[in-house]
Amino acid sequence: MRIVVFLCLILCTANNIFAASISSRIVSPLVLTGERHNNYNLATHMEMYIDKSHQLTVNDVTDPSFSSKFVPYDFAEQRSRKNYDQTVWLRFRITNSTVDDIHLFLTKNFPNQYTDWVAYKQTPHGPVKINSFADKTIHISLFPLDISENSTETYYLHNYSEGWLQTTFHLMKPSFYLLDQIDLFFVMGIQYGIALALVLHSLFIYLFLRDRSYLLYITFVFSGLLAFVLMDGLLNRLPGIVVSNWWYLHLYRFMLVEVGFVYILFAKNILQTKKYIPRTHFLMNIMLWLVLPATVMAWLPSFRNPLLAFISVLTITHYLSIALILSTVAAILVVFKGYKPAQYYLAGMIVMMVIELFYFISYFQAMLPAVIIFRLPQFGLDIDMILQAIALAVRFNLIQEEQIKTQREVIKQKDLNSKLQEHALHDKQRLIKGYARFFPRRFLQLLKKKSILDIHLGDQAEKNMTVLFADLRNFTTLLEKKSPSESFAFINGYLNQIAPIVRQHDGLIDKYIGDAILALYEGSA
Template structure:
């Protein structure tokens, strides 16, 4: 019976099959046009069933260069037969599924040169890939010189076309190595693009880079799965699962690409309807990504082509529309850089559905896709460079504005004491509002030039301004050095505030007086020069700091009886012919009182006070007033020399005095003051 079957097989194979002759001078044959195929709709027929009924089974002649039955018979066993007559000296030939990506099953049946029945499959009995060092199914065959009938059983869940070739071993090895090299080159180029875009994204906040990085990142696994690397990456996954992963990554990649398109084209800015359509398209793609695992491969595979083609037409229609309507440079760049992409996938789609009879080599599709990705990357770079130029111009303008603002703020600080703004717990003056206030214990210092009206009569108005500005400009830094600030200039004087302690205000008063003394010393030989005399009043207590005025005009100020009393204490200097007076409230808060020469001069009834206020004088180097202080004669001699401007002798006597009375704190204070004055004199002369 077997002999009869084999004889029948020989007879009918010669009748129905076109023979493929293998010659020595040819190393590669496309065998699509030599194929006959039969679709087993039951998926029940075995090899022996086909072989025993070869004359009864209605095989159809394949007329194309590749076997592509579309989606109609996806998931069904397709039996393929053809005859090979080996007229070459080569016994070893390879049947290579050259363009096949990841068929679910491919089985080969034939008799080798030793007349042995050979059965080879790309899957093992559990449905896992058999590793053969290739990313696509291929079979090593041993042909004799007689006619060999070859039967193939092919099953593809998503109906990928099956272009078959027969190659010599040398040609197969060469093509296999070349394929791996091309894939490595493409993956390397994509990784290079990815790193390039990552590097550029670090120098800019441009969102297009980030979205494109995601697109390139997803493309790498999608590419590997689509071109059969799944069986190498996941050897323990069944073919049906690998196919689902391939299709899901394809959906996901197009989702990321459409997101990139929406970002790059600025659809949200130019056309919100387009933007919402793309968002809906992306959401559909995400749903299909996860739905793939619960759908049949032929349905999911068909969906990828529809989704891809529909999405591309949609995106590039929008791009062309925006290009013409809004003259958007981004849209024009995107449209031009995507032309290879549109052409490639349009041809792939129409070929896949059998609209045209054409086989697209893998390298061509990949080359077009690679060109598209490179062009898009360059288009983003071009766009970002344009943005950089705009940003540089904007930055220059911002720097100019910043300089103006800094200058404005610096100028504004000269009009408003920012210490007051800080005390109101405001970061800057823009946060202040009418009525802001805070209560705080402070020391208030008033300074006034004695008899300034008489002094000013000798000067022109312009000279008056110059004099006052010069005088106040020299006094104000001393206040800052002692942790205070000038709150208000009042004609020929000012009011200063001290947050920390009374000691700061007292030391400041001494140094203000010393500054005037040095000024008078330097001007003593000028013709018609009148020495400047000042009066200083100090008082401590609670004050209310805040913003007063109207909605259109405001100013920062300090309001309290403490301020009024400080002003009246300063005016008492005229009565006592003194320079520095303190109220009892400041005197009580002053630590280390014996560091200064201080005496009580009076109990004064001051308007607004229900009782008399003790007034204290801080010695002002006036020789006539020394008799009022309980000090040694040696110290009086020091003051005498100091007032005669004999600074060296005064300093020498003061050093001797300190050696004799080391516990005299006021002597130490005077030593510090004298040294500072001598330093000022050295820089002034």
């Protein structure tokens, strides 16, 4: 117990010392020398103050008496839950130690949705607002700075957001900034081009096949594409469009919810969860219904309440995370069922997660150029989209194979049925022919029937008929002198002679009675 208390005291003391060291750390100004630098990172040269009252003005924060309230810029502190729904003030100083005036661009380290940054320059006459290039539709939150020779200038940045303002600022030479933007748009063009090509390709297949799966895939790709458009702040790069932080933030949150919703919907369809994993399918249906409260939270204003803003972010991020995790678990379970499309679906999810992990590592370790680091999430999503398209194609091939197999089975069954029908018809014909030997066709005509099969018990017809009885004289005496075979031959020879004569005269034989016959003729004798 003493050890636990001792460790807690050590941790608390270390935390206080660390916090004190951060708050007491002196932030030095950025010094511009004659050395050729194209890019200056302001992260270690900035101070911040979080205004929880949302009432401070630029004159308040630039007052000398307020200067001591600024603390060194702390990215983790800015993201703290208590600082959601924040108004933040940033301050930095630049010292130009050269004999020339220096012209630089103040810009964020990567494009994002926060657009309402306002910059001020401290002058002997008070703070002066710096006009952003946003009004000229060149870039969002891009400010031109002119630093005079052998001088130290102080600048302030101000913004408000219901979330947290994840960003740091850089100073760039205009020529380097232009090259950086060319590289950025080249990479973005590749990424957005891949997504648009997948959308158009899938749309063509859907119009041709009318398969609902491709429509869900198009919705999935388009949702992810729009989410990245919002995250990159591309709408504000269009001429005449400046979208405020509030609209960007809530529309971005809404698209994240929709991405999770569409991910679940697409996973259910392509993984055939209802067939292979019904219990997980039930959980995925619950997630689909939970999109309603998540959507409400995405559009719900914070009402200047940090806790409400934090709950809103927590709801949205958890909904998206659970949707992705549940889809991955479903893919793993279906892979064990031997369903081939699930393998490609799972591969896409794994690639995306690995790239996201590499992105976070690279973000803090600076392993790659910034233009690549901040595009890694979309690279992961593009690869995931491609693998999902392959999974969809494999699924379609399996469906086609099943259809071809079914068609072959149907054709085989039809052939078998045709043969059975032929045999049945042949047997029917033989049966009718056999009956015809004992039931003359003329009887069918008299009864107005086409076949012996059409005759039912009680069928009758009334006509005037002449009846002929004929037999052999002394037939019994004749047979006593013959053997059985000779008797049969004799009687059959006789009947073969008499039957054609009866029919020749429009009669019909009704009965054979040993050596006698009973014949009928229509009309009177």
